[in-house]
Amino acid sequence: MTRSPDTPPLKDNIFADPQSRSDFVFDEKVAAVFTDMINRSVPGYGTILSMIGVLAARYCTPGSHIYDLGCSLGGASLAMAHQIEHSDYRLLAIDNSPAMTTRLQKRLQEPDSAGLPIEVVCQDICESQISNASVVVLNFTLQFIAPAKRQALVQKIADGMRPGGILILSEKIRFPADDLNELFIDLYHQFKRAQGYSEMEVAQKRTALENVLIPETIEAHKNRLSQVGFRSCDVWFQCFNFTSMVAVR
Numbered sequence: 497m498t499r500s501p502d503t504p505p506l507k508d509n510i511f512a513d514p515q516s517r518s519d520f521v522f523d524e525k526v527a528a529v530f531t532d533m534i535n536r537s538v539p540g541y542g543t544i545l546s547m548i549g550v551l552a553a554r555y556c557t558p559g560s561h562i563y564d565l566g567c568s569l570g571g572a573s574l575a576m577a578h579q580i581e582h583s584d585y586r587l588l589a590i591d592n593s594p595a596m597t598t599r600l601q602k603r604l605q606e607p608d609s610a611g612l613p614i615e616v617v618c619q620d621i622c623e624s625q626i627s628n629a630s631v632v633v634l635n636f637t638l639q640f641i642a643p644a645k646r647q648a649l650v651q652k653i654a655d656g657m658r659p660g661g662i663l664i665l666s667e668k669i670r671f672p673a674d675d676l677n678e679l680f681i682d683l684y685h686q687f688k689r690a691q692g693y694s695e696m697e698v699a700q701k702r703t704a705l706e707n708v709l710i711p712e713t714i715e716a717h718k719n720r721l722s723q724v725g726f727r728s729c730d731v732w733f734q735c736f737n738f739t740s741m742v743a744v745r
């Protein structure tokens with residue numbers, strides 16, 4: 497079924513019933529409720545999408561490529577395409593979950609997004625070719641890539657960017673001081689409870705994400721970004737253990 501933009505998203509109750517332990521995956525079940533899930537699970541998600549649109553409108557240069565890596569249902573792609581005033585660019589929205597890319601393809605056939613220069617690709621971003629990029633978005637995606645593969649991926653992105661281009665990197669982060677790490681995880685769980693998730697939902701999703709979503713410190717991200725050749729980088733958004741950074745090539 498194609499859901500029109502004014503139908504409310506289906507409610508995420510994936511972890512509401514007791515589960516046997518299994519790792520979190522971006523399957524059909526998750527894709528079907530993803531809009532509700534991410535809106536209730538990432539503090540500031542709506543603001544981050546809007547500002548990715550603002551940043552893309554400023555940095556997208558004529559004739560360049562934009563990459564939305566790990567695009568899910570295309571929240572960031574649509575925010576960018578709606579903010580950029582010209583259409584002299586190619587936006588490649590890439591995700592390796594067929595459940596996500598199939599839904600995004602359908603979404604792009606709706607009248608409000610007809611003609612946007614967005615191409616959807618179902619692919620592992622570690623295999624994608626990056627070239628001629630003025631804007632690259634990793635909006636809560638790098639955290640799902642195996643830590644051993646992160647350096648090569650970020651190096652490939654830096655190598656495929658135009659000078660002066662921008663990388664927007666949003667991540668769940670870890671804090672170097674154990675007490676603050678515990679504090680922010682606890683405040684984050686309180687936020688999820690306030691978003692309507694039960695104690696059990698919070699606990700079961702935490703377990704399911706344990707081996708799948710590996711957070712790093714802001715310092716580790718900054719070190720990697722500067723090692724691969726970004727000229728400057730810093731945090732532009734943070735709420736508890738969620739952050740978004742910009743890095744300029």
Ligand SMILES: Nc1ncnc2c1ncn2[C@@H]1O[C@H](C[S@+](CC[C@H]([NH3+])C(=O)[O-])CC(=O)[O-])[C@@H](O)[C@H]1O
Binds near residue numbers: 640
């Ligand atoms: N190796 C991979 N290759 C391609 N895609 C991948 C890979 N690993 C994970 N993904 C994809 O990365 C996405 C992460 S969600 C991004 C939200 C989106 N950016 C948004 O702005 O709404 C973040 C979250 O759920 O916290 C999922 O769709 C995965 O299939």
Ligand SMILES: O=C(O)C(=O)Cc1ccccc1
Binds near residue numbers: 533534701705709
């Ligand atoms: O829910 C969490 O614990 C998160 O870290 C955010 C999230 C959002 C959507 C899918 C996976 C993780």
